[in-house]
Amino acid sequence: MAKRNYELTEGEWAIIRAVWDNEPCAAPTVQEELADHKNWTYSTVKTMMDRMVRKKLLRTERIRNLILYRSVITRKQAQSGEIMRAVKRAFDGALTPMMQFLLDNNLSQSQLIELEALIRKKRTEGHAAKKKPSL
Numbered sequence: 001m002a003k004r005n006y007e008l009t010e011g012e013w014a015i016i017r018a019v020w021d022n023e024p025c026a027a028p029t030v031q032e033e034l035a036d037h038k039n040w041t042y043s044t045v046k047t048m049m050d051r052m053v054r055k056k057l058l059r060t061e062r063i064r065n066l067i068l069y070r071s072v073i074t075r076k077q078a079q080s081g082e083i084m085r086a087v088k089r090a091f092d093g094a095l096t097p098m099m100q101f102l103l104d105n106n107l108s109q110s111q112l113i114e115l116e117a118l119i120r121k122k123r124t125e126g127h128a129a130k131k132k133p134s135l
Helices: 010-022 028-035 042-054 075-091 093-104 109-131
Strands: 058-063 065-070
Touching: 010 028, 010 042, 010 058, 028 042, 028 075, 028 093, 042 058, 065 093, 075 093
Parallel strands: none
Antiparallel strands: 058 065
């Protein structure tokens, strides 16, 4: 199955975060969760959630008259889609120029140290995977 890049709108991000934090949950729960940040009516939240079901971001489960929503996508899938969307828009899909931009403009010494450790770990994992005999 092909990997899909999920590109969520700002509103969809707000809703999916509320669903992740409360799932399974009903639309009123999501509206209450967002009340401090968004001034959305119940009908707005319900409409957006139903659209997200059609987009296969959420799924529903009916228990008598109650409709519960669950996420279809993981946080990692949503984050991956968001990163790839930014890379595509700002750097024509190329990761190296994006990394160069971050290195030149936005990283503290502690963040650089963390990145170096992650790169070393990834290289070690890749090296170990190549040495494993295949069955």
